Amino acid sequence: MKKIVLFLFVAVIILTGCSKFKQQTGNRYIITSPEIAEIIYLLQGARNIVGVTIECDYPAELKELEKVGNFGKVDFEKIISLDPTIVFTSGLEQELLTTELEKLQIPTAQFYPKSIDDMISSIREIGKLIGAEKRANFVADSLETEIEKIATNNVDNSHTVYVEIYNTPIMSVSDRSFVGEVIQKAGGNNIFAELPRDYSRVKAEDVINANPEIIILTCPPEVTAESIKIRKGWEVISAVKNDRIYTALDINPDLIIRATPRVIEGMKILQKIFKDEK
Amino acid sequence: MKNKIIPILLFIVSLILIYLYLNYQAESLHIILQIRLPRLMLAFLVGFVLSGVGYSFQIMLNNPLAEPYILGISSGAAFGSIVANVMGFYLFMPLFGFAGALITLTIVWFLAHLGGFFNSTKLLLSGIIVGMFFGALISLLMYFNQQDIGNIINVLMGNLGHIFSRKEWYYFLVVFGISILLMLYLFLLSRQLMILTTGDVIAGSLGIDVKKLRRKIFIISSLLTGITVAYAGIIGFIGLIVPHIVRMVSGGNKQTGIIYSSIFGAILLILCDLIAMHIAVIEIPVGIITALLGCPFFLFIMAKSI
Numbered sequence: 001m002k003k004i005v006l007f008l009f010v011a012v013i014i015l016t017g018c019s020k021f022k023q024q025t026g027n028r029y030i031i032t033s034p035e036i037a038e039i040i041y042l043l044q045g046a047r048n049i050v051g052v053t054i055e056c057d058y059p060a061e062l063k064e065l066e067k068v069g070n071f072g073k074v075d076f077e078k079i080i081s082l083d084p085t086i087v088f089t090s091g092l093e094q095e096l097l098t099t100e101l102e103k104l105q106i107p108t109a110q111f112y113p114k115s116i117d118d119m120i121s122s123i124r125e126i127g128k129l130i131g132a133e134k135r136a137n138f139v140a141d142s143l144e145t146e147i148e149k150i151a152t153n154n155v156d157n158s159h160t161v162y163v164e165i166y167n168t169p170i171m172s173v174s175d176r177s178f179v180g181e182v183i184q185k186a187g188g189n190n191i192f193a194e195l196p197r198d199y200s201r202v203k204a205e206d207v208i209n210a211n212p213e214i215i216i217l218t219c220p221p222e223v224t225a226e227s228i229k230i231r232k233g234w235e236v237i238s239a240v241k242n243d244r245i246y247t248a249l250d251i252n253p254d255l256i257i258r259a260t261p262r263v264i265e266g267m268k269i270l271q272k273i274f275k276d277e278k
Numbered sequence: 279m280k281n282k283i284i285p286i287l288l289f290i291v292s293l294i295l296i297y298l299y300l301n302y303q304a305e306s307l308h309i310i311l312q313i314r315l316p317r318l319m320l321a322f323l324v325g326f327v328l329s330g331v332g333y334s335f336q337i338m339l340n341n342p343l344a345e346p347y348i349l350g351i352s353s354g355a356a357f358g359s360i361v362a363n364v365m366g367f368y369l370f371m372p373l374f375g376f377a378g379a380l381i382t383l384t385i386v387w388f389l390a391h392l393g394g395f396f397n398s399t400k401l402l403l404s405g406i407i408v409g410m411f412f413g414a415l416i417s418l419l420m421y422f423n424q425q426d427i428g429n430i431i432n433v434l435m436g437n438l439g440h441i442f443s444r445k446e447w448y449y450f451l452v453v454f455g456i457s458i459l460l461m462l463y464l465f466l467l468s469r470q471l472m473i474l475t476t477g478d479v480i481a482g483s484l485g486i487d488v489k490k491l492r493r494k495i496f497i498i499s500s501l502l503t504g505i506t507v508a509y510a511g512i513i514g515f516i517g518l519i520v521p522h523i524v525r526m527v528s529g530g531n532k533q534t535g536i537i538y539s540s541i542f543g544a545i546l547l548i549l550c551d552l553i554a555m556h557i558a559v560i561e562i563p564v565g566i567i568t569a570l571l572g573c574p575f576f577l578f579i580m581a582k583s584i
Contacts, residue, residue, distance in 0.1 A: 072424045168363060168371070168429040169437060169561075196559045203561055204441055205309045220425075222366035230443040233312025 027130065030068055030079055032097065033090030036111055037062055038260040039123055040088070042139060043132040051082045058254065058262075076104065086129065113259040114198070115181050120144060123261075139261060146264045147185065150271060154187040159274050161188035162212035162239070165199060165257075167223050172202045179218065182256050182263055186270035188214065208233055214273060215239040216246045218253035246273060290545060294318065297552050316447065321438050321551045321564075322544045323454055324506045325516055329543020330461055331499040332517030333524070333536045337471050338495050339398045345518040346503040348402065349496075350409030354382025355507035356433045357412045360419055363429045369443060372450075372508040379504020382408055387496065396489065401496075436513035436565030438551050450509070457505055460498050461540060467495060468536045475531060513565045515572040516543050523576060526583040546572075 030051040031037040037056035040049065046061050051068040068078045072093045079087065084106065089098045091112025101108045109129055113119035120140045127136020161183055165171050173180040174195035183190050191210035192202055215237075217223055225245035234240050251273075255266030298314050328346050335344040346352070358378020359371040367374065389404035390396055420430050442450060470491055473481045478488045506513070520543040524535055547564070550571060554564040 070424070073421075166428050167368060168441075169432050169439060170441065171428065200560050203555070204439065205306075205313045208309055208313065209303065209306065220366070223368065227368060227443070230445065232316065232442040232444050232447045233308065235444075236308055 027086070028082065028084045029086055029088060029130070030082060030084040031056060031088045032068070032071065032074060032094060033088060033111070034058065034071075035113070035258050035260050036088045036090065036126065038258065038262065039126055040130060042261060043123075043127055043135050044130060048130070050084060051079065076100070079106065080104070088126075114176075114178055116147060116178070116185065116259075116263070119178075119259040119263070122259075143261055143264065147267070150264070150267050151185055153271065155275065157184065157187055157189040159188055159214055160191050160210065160212045161214045161216060161274075162191050162207055162210065163216045163218065164223075164228075165218045167217075167219050167227075169201050170204065170207070171199060173199055178259050179256055182267055183216070183270065186267040187274040188270065204231070204233065208237060211236075211238050213238045213242070214244045214246070216251070216256075216270075216273075217248065218257055219248065220253075221248040223247065293545065293548060293552070297548055300552070300556060316442055316450070317438055317440075317551070318548065319454060320440060320450075320509055321548045323457055324438065324510045324513060325520075325544035325547025326540045327457060327461060327502045327506050328513065328517035328547075329520035330464060330536050330540035331502055332543075333521035333539040334464060334468070334471060334495055334499060335517075336521050337475055337531060338492060339402060340475065341398070341402065342522070343518075344402070346499065346506075347409070347512065347514070347517065349386050349405030349500060350382050350407075350412060351379050351405075351500050351503045352507050352512045353409040353412035353416065355379040355504045356512055357416050357419075359433055359508060359511075360416055360426070360430050364419055364423045364426050369446065372440075372446070375508030376504050378412075379500065379507065382412065383497070383500040383504070396492065432563065433507075433511040434565075435563035436511045436568070438510050438513075438547075438554075438564050439561060440509050453505055457502055460502055464495065464498055465537055465540075467491065468533050471495065471536075472531065472533045511563075511565070513547070513568055515565075515568045516547055519572050519576040520546060523579050526579050 027048040028050045029040065029048050031040060031049060032053045034053070034055045034057065037049070037052055038058055041059055041062060046065065049062070049065055051066045052062050053070050053074065054067055055071045056062045056065075066078075066082065068082070069075050071090075074097060079101070087101055087106055087108045089101070089108055089110045091110070094110070098108050098110050109126075111122045111126065113122045120143055123136050123140045123143070127133045163173050163179060163183060165173060165179065172192045172195065173183075173190070174197065175181065175184055175190055175193040177198035180190055180193070180198070184193075191207070191212050192200075195202070215228060217225075217228070225243075225247050228234065228245050229240050239245055251266065251269050255262050256270065297318055298310050331346040332344070335346060335348065336342055355375040355378045358381075359375035361378075362368070362371045362374035386401065386405050386408050389408070390401035392400070416430065416434070420427060470481075470486050473484055473486055474488065474491065481488050521535070521539045524539045524542055525531060528535060528538065547568065550567040551564050553571070554562045554567045
């Protein structure tokens with residue numbers, strides 16, 4: 001019996017020792033924010049990414065990677081076992097996550113871009129962190145020119161737009177939010193430009209009063225244009241009368257919600273909508 | 279009392295006018311008719327039902343802590359509407375909520391009759407436990423569906439700003455009519471309910487079928503509560519404090535108490551909703567306002583009546 005116990009004891013020690021040797025050298029990134037995941041993938045592919053959250057779904061290759069949890073809740077044991085050199089986190093619910101990771105002495109880098117400028121400078125910073133500075137600067141510079149181009153292409157911000165980001169209760173965005181800035185830079189005139197918060201609950205009567213010409217839904221595809229049209233009292237809104245409600249089927253919400261370079265694609269689609277092009 | 283009727287009526291009329299016309303802008307008659315009037319009707323119905331049901335529950339169960347949500351109906355209904363939302367059936371939220379209330383009602387009724395006889399402790403206990411169970415299910419849904427948290431909070435904190443689809447509005451009008459009729463029936467039962475406070479034996483000897491009466495009140499009240507939660511979420515405190523306030527002001531249980539309680543509850547909820555809509559730039563969930571205003575008001579009345 002004693003021999004068996006001794007054998008097991010030695011075996012355990014050897015095995016734990018082995019697992020140390022198993023660790024790879026080089027950079028090992030865990031990314032909990034889908035936005036940062038897109039940016040890092042764009043800068044140097046998935047080769048150094050060892051873990052992501054389930055929301056990191058673009059590009060599709062990221063879905064194959066090890067999952068450490070979701071945006072709101074991660075598995076700390078999993079993170080520790082993946083032995084990351086940096087964990088990239090975001091804001092909102094992840095403020096707390098970042099402090100908790102720091103308590104565990106895991107190196108973190110937090111990026112929560114709240115505007116297009118913010119996003120561009122985040123790309124430069126991330127580039128520096130992961131050793132892809134040149135590519136990051138190239139991406140950032142070309143983003144700046146693209147956005148400049150879109151801005152000069154705008155005729156005016158004449159079309160009034162209502163953006164619905166959530167439907168029960170109905171919520172919209174102010175111009176200070178990322179989505180709000182995207183709408184504004186793409187040539188739309190947000191009816192809720194001046195909300196007290198970036199993302200906020202709004203009143204149905206204010207939407208009807210503002211009478212937007214265009215409605216953009218960034219809700220999941222189950223929220224159809226039809227579900228807006230049948231709302232009591234909404235039939236007088238110009239966008240409803242003229243059938244100008246754009247859903248996830250017309251414009252992928254990720255293209256305008258996420259602060260990533262794909263926003264250029266989103267802005268181009270929006271610009272077409274605002275310029276009444278088909 | 280009689281010389282107070284005119285000021286009270288004036289207050290109610292002006293409250294309704296303010297509710298409908300505050301921030302009136304040119305050409306907003308459409309908004310008043312299509313958005314505010316439906317909301318006013320919903321606020322009236324919810325306040326009317328919750329306070330009346332609260333009063334009858336407190337008498338029927340002979341328990342001052344009883345309220346419309348105590349039998350778990352609210353959690354069941356809330357669970358139903360949250361399931362509808364999580365599954366993406368946004369238009370069917372009230373229907374699912376109502377189904378949730380019915381399921382809870384059946385379970386609690388069955389549990390309360392285990393062993394072949396009814397007793398109100400068993401009813402209260404099974405109501406609370408079933409409510410907790412559905413509460414846990416709600417937490418579970420909340421945990422796994424973070425994208426739906428906005429709606430779940432909306433249901434749990436109460437919200438009278440339900441956006442009706444046009445078809446749904448006609449259903450609501452029917453539901454509204456039925457609810458008012460059920461409430462009137464509950465008022466008719468209040469004489470028998472008062473006799474019940476003397477105890478089951480005396481009430482029985484006075485020719486009241488106690489069992490049947492309890493069952494009637496239980497089923498009607500639960501259905502009505504389920505309807506309110508399905509449309510407006512869980513609006514706390516109204517159903518608990520309004521009956522107490524009415525009792526303190528009028529001096530004990532009265533046969534007319536349930537009517538006063540309903541009317542006062544409706545007025546109070548309309549007032550709270552008016553505040554919830556306009557006090558901040560962003561609308562505040564009305565359940566927060568009812569508790570914030572209701573608690574101090576209740577304590578004030580209690581201190582005064584001692």
